[in-house]
Amino acid sequence: xxxxxxxLVACFQVSLAAQTQLPPAASVKVxxxxxxxxxxSQNCYSCHGPEVQQSGLRLDLRQNALRGGDYGPVIxxxxxxxxxxxxxxxxxDGGLQMPPTGALSDDEIATLRALGFNTASVxxxxxxxxxxxxxxxxxxxxxxxxxxxxxxxxxTMNWQTFSQVAFAFAVTPWLLAQGLGYALxxxxxxxxxxxxRAARLPIASALREL
Numbered sequence: 001x002x003x004x005x006x007x008l009v010a011c012f013q014v015s016l017a018a019q020t021q022l023p024p025a026a027s028v029k030v031x032x033x034x035x036x037x038x039x040x041s042q043n044c045y046s047c048h049g050p051e052v053q054q055s056g057l058r059l060d061l062r063q064n065a066l067r068g069g070d071y072g073p074v075i076x077x078x079x080x081x082x083x084x085x086x087x088x089x090x091x092x093d094g095g096l097q098m099p100p101t102g103a104l105s106d107d108e109i110a111t112l113r114a115l116g117f118n119t120a121s122v123x124x125x126x127x128x129x130x131x132x133x134x135x136x137x138x139x140x141x142x143x144x145x146x147x148x149x150x151x152x153x154x155x156t157m158n159w160q161t162f163s164q165v166a167f168a169f170a171v172t173p174w175l176l177a178q179g180l181g182y183a184l185x186x187x188x189x190x191x192x193x194x195x196x197r198a199a200r201l202p203i204a205s206a207l208r209e210l
Contacts, residue, residue, distance in 0.1 A: 035111050043099045043108075086113060126195035127188070134187020138180040145179070146171045 040059050046052065048059045048069075057069030068074050074084040088098045089109055097103060104112075150171040155164050 039104075039108055039111060043101070043104065047099070123195050123199040126198050127191050130187045130191025130195070131184060134183045134190075135180065137187075138183025141183070142171075142176040142179050146176065 041049075044059050047054045048057045050058070050060055053069070055069040055071060057074060058064040066073070066075055072084075074088075076083040086109065089104055089112070091097065149169045152169045153166065155166040157164050
């Protein structure tokens with residue numbers, strides 16, 4: 001369950017060809033202005049900057065970088081090992097290795113791999129997964145309750161007065177909504193401490209870098 005918790009939000013998987021090993025993501029907090037912008041400016045902006053956008057790719061603006069170029073997106077948020085940008089930097093990904101002036105160092109690639117995974121994103125991702133599991137459990141429980149008990153009738157006999165008491169169960173939308181609300185609250189309580197703990201870990205450890 002813990003593996004699912006981390007792998008669904010944001011996992012850095014090394015899944016390139018067998019002969020190529022990606023440098024692991026940096027295990028320190030990466031600041032865009034301090035670490036990433038100078039790296040891109042020095043190595044990428046001459047071909048993919050404000051003046052020149054080869055293959056329609058522009059990397060100096062976030063929205064343009066995420067949109068990609070003429071051949072589709074090059075950044076896969078949450079799964080850097082499958083990002084075309086990272087793969088092109090490592091082994092060329094079947095084409096010309098970038099940048100053409102010379103390969104980046106392992107530390108520089110590790111910095112780009114860890115981009116965007118700060119403590120806040122880890123915290124939010126773990127809580128979001130906890131909410132998702134709680135919502136799924138609440139909805140499934142409500143469905144079982146509705147199918148199993150809605151309209152069910154039973155009775156009991158009071159042997160002292162020889163009277164019969166009948167019960168009829170009705171699973172109303174209000175009860176289903178209450179049950180789902182309780183499930184979400186339990187999901188928040190159950191996921192809060194693991195989320196805080198994960199946010200305090202090095203980013204690569206919190207996201208279970210493989």
